[in-house]
Amino acid sequence: QVQLVESGGGLVQAGGSLRLSCAASGRFFRIDDMAWYRQAPGKQRESVAFITRSGTTNYANSVQGRFTIARDNAKNTVYLQMNSLKPEDTAVYYCNFRVYTTYLGNYWGQGTQVTVSS
Numbered sequence: 194q195v196q197l198v199e200s201g202g203g204l205v206q207a208g209g210s211l212r213l214s215c216a217a218s219g220r221f222f223r224i225d226d227m228a229w230y231r232q233a234p235g236k237q238r239e240s241v242a243f244i245t246r247s248g249t250t251n252y253a254n255s256v257q258g259r260f261t262i263a264r265d266n267a268k269n270t271v272y273l274q275m276n277s278l279k280p281e282d283t284a285v286y287y288c289n290f291r292v293y294t295t296y297l298g299n300y301w302g303q304g305t306q307v308t309v310s311s
Contacts, residue, residue, distance in 0.1 A: 195219040195292050195300050202286060202305030209309070210276045215288030215302050217269040225291040227264050227271035231284035231307075238287070242273065256282075278309045 201213040217224060228243035242252045242262040250262055261274040271288055288302040 195221055195290070195294065195298070197288055197290060197300055197302035199286070199288055199302040199305040202307045204308045204310065205278055207278060207280055207309055207311050209278050210274070211278065211307060212275070213273040213286055213288075213305060213307075215271050215290075217290055217292065217300070220294065222293040224266070224269055225293070225297070227262075227291075228289045229262060229271070229273045230287045230289055231282075232287070232304075233281075233284040236284075241286070244271065275307070278307075280309045280311045283307060283309050 196218050197215055199215045201211060203211060205211055225246050226243055229241040230238050231241050232238040240253055241256055242260055244250045244262045244264050259277045264271045284307060285304040286307050287304045290300045292298050292300055
């Protein structure tokens, strides 16, 4: 069983910063891609950023230059540093890991609320 636990969400004023974390626990062999998604009220879940095991990153156009994804393979943890936050960044943020146990599975965190006030 693989569990992902997120932390770091909260309320911040526009222009501020937040750092999200997501750590995996349980029994597994390896974590491949790690990613962050978000879902705003009334909207579909969208990809924000992902990072491969070797460190290659990719960002949504809407966050490019403001958000940074990073990972610590020794700690099975992914981070999302969010700077210059905008009200439109308000959403529930979810981490997503592709994890090898006895097969390659797709796992989600419980979600953490990020609210940016104007």
